Amino acid sequence: MPLNSVPPTTTVTGLRVKRAAARPAVHVDVGFWGGALPGNRAELRPLHDAGVFGFKAFLSPSGVEEFPHLGADDLEAVAREVAGFGGLLIVHAEDAGRLDAAPPPGGPRYADxxxxxxxxxxxxxxxxxxxxxxxxxxxxxxxxxSSADALGTIAGARARGLPVTAETCPHFLTLTAEEVPDGATEFKCCPPIREAANRDALWDALAAGVVQCVVSDHSPCTADLKVPDFGRAWGGVSSLQLGLSAVWTEARRRGHALDDVARWMATAPAALAGLARKGAVEAGRDADFAVLAPDETFTVDPAALHHRNPVTAYAGRTLYGVVRSTWLRGRRIHHRGVLGGPAGRLLERA
Structure with a gap:
């Protein structure tokens, strides 16, 4: 993603810096999204030509000064520009005015x-x-x-043939507001984890194809930033290592198959980004896959995570689906908890 590291990926120069830093260090194949900001419209086509997969934008403050959100006029200008070269605009969808009108966050109560x-x-x-x-x-x-109340709008747009897609996240599908303890800011993310009934509606939307993808929205931080005050704590849930097992645990309980999970978490995201060699185990694709023991369980121990900062909302949960090994382009890069060295490549939009 183009933010939460400096420089943001909002110019070709910034993209080159990111690629140079990543090239010797990535363990999996990695590509970059560009960023759409007020005032950088002239940078979008050059970034597209340089191979970014699309452009991330916010409709409300992102939380970092170097990545401001788009106002109404900025959004229109960016949308026209991106449409002109057939690009993809991916958007954090919370309205700044509605957030300003809501009660301010603060204190340890999750309800607040x-x-x-x-x-x-x-x-x-x-x-x-x-x-x-x-x-x-x-x-x-x-x-x-996060909000299931928006599903009707998305379904209506798709029924009219508009090029609108949507994703949700493992934490919105597996966690609920009712179970978040006060002060437990490891659960803080924006938009937030909502009520159990809302979660049920998101599952229904996945089954119906209104929502196509389940994506991590991995947003890590050091432990000291998760202070027990929801107004001041860093907002984000780290889901990369646990997302597959968390989603599979809830999916199997609801009668879904592993094929469904693979479609939501691999096939559809790869198709969205235009990764023709990724997203399926079949002839002509890269041999990227996980070896999974779907009926075995494990209890999440933060100390066992490979995340640099082992902060997790899933601590203590028992999950189905133990990943035995991980393969990248036919090479085993992880086996029974042991990681190999950096073997990834940098990807560009085809």
Whole structure:
């Protein structure tokens, strides 16, 4: 993603810096998204030509000064520009005005934090994105959808043939607001983990194809940033290592098959980004796969995570699906908890 590391990937120069830093260090194949900011419209086509997969934007403050959000006029300008070269705009969809009108976050109570990020903020932002897609024909992808109240708007847009897609995340599918203890800011993310009934509706939308992808939205931080105050704590859940098992645990309980999980977590995201060699185990694709023991369980121990900062909302949970090994382009890069060295390549949009 283009932010939370400096420089942000909002210019070709920034992209080159990122690629140079990543090239000797990546353990898996990695590509870059560009960023769309107020004032960088002239950079979008050059970034597209340089191979980024699309452009991330926010409709509300991102939390970092170097990546401001798009206002209404900026969004229109960016959408026209991206549509002009057939690019993809991926958007954090929370409306800044609705957030400003909500009660401010602060203190240890999760209920107060949830009230500060209401359904209405997501719903209004999604409606605005659908309208923009209708005006300009821009391919728009709604990132990390949390509010099930916005599903009808997305379904309506797709029924009309608009190029709108959506994703949700493992934590929205497996965790609920009712179970978040006060002060437990390892559960803080934006948009937030919502109620159990909302979670059920997200599962229904996956089954119906209204939501196509399940994506980590991995957002790590050092442990000291997760202070027990929801107004001040870093917002983000780390899901890369545990996402497959977390989603499979809930999916199997609801009667879904591993094929469904593979479609949501691999095939559909690869197709969205245009990765023709990724997303399926079949002739002509890269031999990327996990060897999974689907009926075996493990209990999440933060100390056993490979994340640089082992902070997790899943601590102490028993999950189905033990990953025995991981393979990249036919080479085993992880086996029974032991990682190999960097073997990844840098990817570009085809």
């Amino acid at each position: 934090f949830l009230a500060s990020r209401p359904h209405a903020a997501e719903d209004a932002a999604v409606a605005r994105l659908v309208a923009v897609a209708g005006r300009h024909g821009t391919r728009i992808h709604v990132l990390h959808l």
